[in-house]
Amino acid sequence: MASSQSTTGSTIIDSHIHLYPKSEVTSLAWYTPENDLAGKQQSVDEFRAATGSPPNLAGFVLVEADRKNDDSKDWTAPLQEIAWMRRIAxxxxxxxxxxxxxxxxxxxxxxxxxxxxxxxxxxxxxxxAAKQEAGPAWDKVKGFRYLLQDKPNGTCLSDAFIDSLKLLGRKGYVFEIGVDQHRRGRHQLEEAVEMIDRAHEGVEEDHKVVFILNHLCKPDLAILNQTSDTSFIAWRTAMFTLSKCHRTYMKLSGCFSEMPDNLKGRSAWDILVAISNWLAVVIAAFGPSRIMFGSDWPVCTEGVGDDAWKKWHTIVDKMCDMASLDQEARDMLWSGTAKKAYGIEG
Structure with missing residues (x-):
């Protein structure tokens, strides 16, 4: 597919990667000896190798990797992760x-x-405690995440959770929303909508917390008949509802994990065609100024292989062609939106 434009002129910020040293893999909540991802180090060297170190890759946003936390009460492993983040930063x-x-x-x-x-x-x-652990890297802490995808229904709607979100807003931090419609159903999407409404209710505009949605909220990308499938319709409705809040952003990431295995090994073009309806909804709902590129590396490599980062980059690049995005829109999607949402300078 020929294109008069590409990412060549766009700076790239990968808005979603996970890193951890081999010495700390047992602190991951999802660690098992058989897990390929947890069985080896996933650090900057490996990330750069996966990307091929393109000259226009400006950097990345390092997102927590789900360390053990004993239902939020034990902070040992999460603070250990912040120390690891400090060493990188x-x-x-x-x-x-x-x-x-x-x-x-x-x-x-x-x-x-x-x-x-x-x-x-x-x-x-x-x-x-996190500020003390981060030390000189604290100025790079732009927000926080608490994964909701595997938590009981109603977790994010408690008064304590909502008040925590309001505290983040007052302090100028973003909150990353990790929900999973594919495995948990539409209820997680409905709760995300309610959570955002309640977190912003009665709050001054400048103190409203910014929300960043991870991985398209994990829709089921194996659905064939999107025109009538109730799951797709529920997801599409939620995307337009969530996008009504201008302080909500979407990461174009995590799609490989929601694809059937037989699609993961296909060409970038075949994958784009197969998931184009989901991508079209996200572009229509949020627009390039509130969408940001993210790879979800190294999770994206599962079932795809070491070329997963490059394949996803190609898919997103072709999507920009298909959507006829101009250079300004492409610049926002590849890096500008991440800079705006996270307050990254430069």
């Missing part, structure tokens, strides 16, 4: 950790875990 690795002093320039923002269900009083104590 300040270019001070321990021996064998897979990154160097020069790699610090690639780390543009940090999104640690936070104990959102505990309420603002405990969250404030955690933020103080």
């Amino acid at each position: 300040t270019g001070q690795p321990k021996e064998g950790e897979g990154h160097s002093a020069e790699d610090a320039r690639l780390c543009l923002a940090l999104i640690p875990w936070a104990p959102m269900p505990l309420g603002p009083e405990q969250l404030s104590k955690y933020l103080d």
Whole structure:
């Protein structure tokens, strides 16, 4: 597919990657000895190899990797992860950790875990501990994530959770929403809508927390008849509802995990055709100024292989062609939206 435009002129920020040293894999909540991702180090060296280090790759947003937290009460592993993030962001690795002093320039923002269900009083104590652990890297902490995809229904709608969101807003931090319609159903989408409404209710505009939706909210990308499938219709409705809040952004990421296995191995063009209806909805709902490129590396490699980052980059590039996005819109999608949403300078 020929194109008069491409990402060649666009700076790229990968808005969603996970990194961890081999020495700390047992602190991951999802760790098992058989898990390929947890069985080896996933650091900056491996990330750069996966991308091919294109000259227009400005850097990445490092998102927490779900360390053990004992239902939010034990902060040992999450604070250990912040120490790891600090070493990357300040270019001070321990021996064998897979990154160097020069790699610090690639780390543009940090999104640690936070104990959102505990309420603002405990969250404030955690933020103080996190700030002390982050030290000189604290200025790169732009927000926090608490995965909702595997939590009981209603978790994000408790008064304590909502008040925690309001605290983040007052402090100028974003909150990353990780929900999973594919495995948990439309209820998670409906709760996300209600959570955003309640978190912004009665709050001054400048103090309303910014929400960043991960991975298209994980729709089922195996659906064949999107015109009549109730799951697709529910997802599409939720996308337009969520997009009505101008302080809500969407990450164009995580799609490989929601595809059937027989699609993951197909060409970038075949994949684009297969998921084009989902991508079209996201573009129509949010527009390029509220969509940001993200790879979900290294999770994206599962079932796809080591070329997953490059394949997803190609898919998104072809999507820009298909949508006839002009250069300004492409620049926003590839890096501008991430800069705006996270407050990344430069």
